[in-house]
Amino acid sequence: MALLAGCRVFSHAFRGQAANLDGVCTLQDVMQRAVCSLxxxxxxSKAGEELTVRYLDGGDSGIVVFxxxxxxxxxxxxxxxxxxxxxxxxxxxxxxxxxxxxxCSMVPGVFCAGAxxxxxxxxxxxEVGPFVSKARALITELGNLPMPTIAAxxxxxxxxxxxMALACDIRIAATSAKMGLVETKLAIIPGAGGTxxxxxxxxxxxxxxxxxxxxxxxxxxxxxxxxxxxAVEQNKSGDAAYLRALELAREFNPQGPIAIRMxxxxxxxxxxVDLTTGLAIEEACYAQVIPTKDRLEGxxxxxxxxxxxxxxx
Numbered sequence: 001m002a003l004l005a006g007c008r009v010f011s012h013a014f015r016g017q018a019a020n021l022d023g024v025c026t027l028q029d030v031m032q033r034a035v036c037s038l039x040x041x042x043x044x045s046k047a048g049e050e051l052t053v054r055y056l057d058g059g060d061s062g063i064v065v066f067x068x069x070x071x072x073x074x075x076x077x078x079x080x081x082x083x084x085x086x087x088x089x090x091x092x093x094x095x096x097x098x099x100x101x102x103x104c105s106m107v108p109g110v111f112c113a114g115a116x117x118x119x120x121x122x123x124x125x126x127e128v129g130p131f132v133s134k135a136r137a138l139i140t141e142l143g144n145l146p147m148p149t150i151a152a153x154x155x156x157x158x159x160x161x162x163x164m165a166l167a168c169d170i171r172i173a174a175t176s177a178k179m180g181l182v183e184t185k186l187a188i189i190p191g192a193g194g195t196x197x198x199x200x201x202x203x204x205x206x207x208x209x210x211x212x213x214x215x216x217x218x219x220x221x222x223x224x225x226x227x228x229x230x231a232v233e234q235n236k237s238g239d240a241a242y243l244r245a246l247e248l249a250r251e252f253n254p255q256g257p258i259a260i261r262m263x264x265x266x267x268x269x270x271x272x273v274d275l276t277t278g279l280a281i282e283e284a285c286y287a288q289v290i291p292t293k294d295r296l297e298g299x300x301x302x303x304x305x306x307x308x309x310x311x312x313x
Contacts, residue, residue, distance in 0.1 A: 175220045
């Protein structure tokens with residue numbers, strides 16, 4: 001009885017996650033590849049901003065790209081960047097048309113170099129704690145987005161930069177990319193989730209080794225350790241990981257959007273509990289997809305031997 005009651009509470013608490021997701025997406029490799037390979041995301045953001053946000057259209061409708069753009073600071077995490085990213089995350093969280101988010105860099109050769117140490121050096125000691133708390137909250141919110149998130153690591157992802165990538169569901173790296181939680185070199189520890197997410201990703205003993213040694217590894221080794229899903233050879237334009245991330249987002253797009261959100265919620269919640277509770281969580285999430293129009297559309301499409309046209313309803 002207690003288990004069933006818990007299941008009902010969970011189901012009620014997350015019923016809002018299954019809100020309607022408008023829009024139909026199909027897997028079309030049209031002119032978007034050419035446009036996206038140039039990575040011109042200025043249509044949704046003002047020139048010179050530290051974060052550009054691009055809502056793709058056409059066959060890629062539903063894919064949103066966050067592009068970090070602080071070339072002089074190697075995309076280091078500043079107060080302003082935290083503010084802009086927090087606003088962007090909040091915006092897509094409330095947008096039921098968004099089916100996946102790609103986090104990438106607009107700066108060649110770097111994903112994110114971690115905290116902006118020059119800005120940090122100018123902070124009073126009393127300011128450091130609150131800033132780290134805001135950065136941690138941002139990365140937590142990024143991890144809690146209901147739709148799939150993909151980090152495209154085309155360059156160095158160090159400290160807080162790797163912590164941002166760890167908060168994403170999937171990581172793709174160029175083989176030449178460099179990654180590491182290097183905070184112990186500065187006599188501090190990862191403070192935005194690194195000590196928690198890295199062990200959950202690569203295992204406790206290996207995470208300890210990497211953090212204690214402040215070790216930096218490349219994309220090939222990261223793939224071998226399970227830190228990234230895919231490692232790809234870098235191309236001349238320096239965006240190989242981004243292009244692979246885009247391909248992956250295109251694989252997600254045609255699937256039932258409510259189902260994907262519920263699958264993510266079930267996995268994320270279930271992995272933190274025992275199997276019995278996890279199965280109850282799965283049952284609660286499954287209950288959210290049963291009454292959807294998309295489920296009936298999927299059955300009809302299968303019967304009629306045609307591609308489904310999901311509307312997120």
